[in-house]
Amino acid sequence: MALVLTEDLRLKLKSPMGLLIEGDVESVMDRLLPVIQNKRVISVGDVVSQNLIDHGVYPELVIVDGRNLRAEIDDCIECDNTVTVENPQSEITGELWVAIERFFKDKTKRFKKILVEGEEDLAVMPAVLHGDGDTVVLYGQPDRGIVIIEVTEQKKKEISDYLNEMEGDLWN
Numbered sequence: 001m002a003l004v005l006t007e008d009l010r011l012k013l014k015s016p017m018g019l020l021i022e023g024d025v026e027s028v029m030d031r032l033l034p035v036i037q038n039k040r041v042i043s044v045g046d047v048v049s050q051n052l053i054d055h056g057v058y059p060e061l062v063i064v065d066g067r068n069l070r071a072e073i074d075d076c077i078e079c080d081n082t083v084t085v086e087n088p089q090s091e092i093t094g095e096l097w098v099a100i101e102r103f104f105k106d107k108t109k110r111f112k113k114i115l116v117e118g119e120e121d122l123a124v125m126p127a128v129l130h131g132d133g134d135t136v137v138l139y140g141q142p143d144r145g146i147v148i149i150e151v152t153e154q155k156k157k158e159i160s161d162y163l164n165e166m167e168g169d170l171w172n
Contacts, residue, residue, distance in 0.1 A: 003166040005090040005122065012162070017124065018149030020141055028145045029055045035148060036136050042127045044120055044139040048146055052138070059138075061103050063123045065116040082113040089119040092163075094170045097126050104130040124149070128159045 005013075021028050033055065041059040043049040049062040087096040099114050100123065106112075116123065127137045131151035141147050149155060 001169050001171060002088070002091040002093045003163060003170055004168045006165055006167055009162060009165045010090070016141055016147040017128075017159070018137075018147045018155070020145055020147050022141075022145040025051055032138075032146060032148065033057065036138070038134075040131070040135040042131065042135060042137045044124050044127060044137065048138055048140045051146075061100075061112050061114065061127070063100070063114045063116065063120045063127070065118065065120040067119070082115055084115045084117060087116045087118040087120065087123070090122070091118075091168075092122045092126060092166070092170070096120075096123055097170055100126045101130055125159045125163060129156055129163075 021031050023031075029051065036057065041052070041057060042061045042063070043052055043059040044063045046064045046066065049059060049064055052059055083099050083102075085093065085095040085099050087093045096114070096116065103112055103114070114120075114123070121139075124137055124139050128135075128149055128151055131137060133151060135151040137149040137151065139147050139149075
């Protein structure tokens, strides 16, 4: 089963869920890197993840789908510890949810990758819900920059409210 995005929620999610850092890759990275120092970094999206790695930041978890703006791109993020899950566009499947949950329960802190067959965009929400106060979740805002979400109780409540607006059920 899955949670499915509603049209109303789709419109809400056009706005960034966190702080948008705008600009070209270099200027965004110059401003982003000091903010995420000493944080547990989770990145959602192929381009964001690759840009972080290119700038010497290895997220503890990358969630990618081999696409950029729905166009296939080469998956050049190498990781020995990769889990592949199915997650259709505009959904959060139980399979994706469990993969993210397992990552946060694993205390080895090894670099991990979740490769999504489908679309990874909504993975931001379970990543925030499972994170703790040292966690930041990063994702791309197309043609604008990177969004940084610092995990707080207030942010978890906001994300829970979004999930409650979705249709369907993860477990039934």
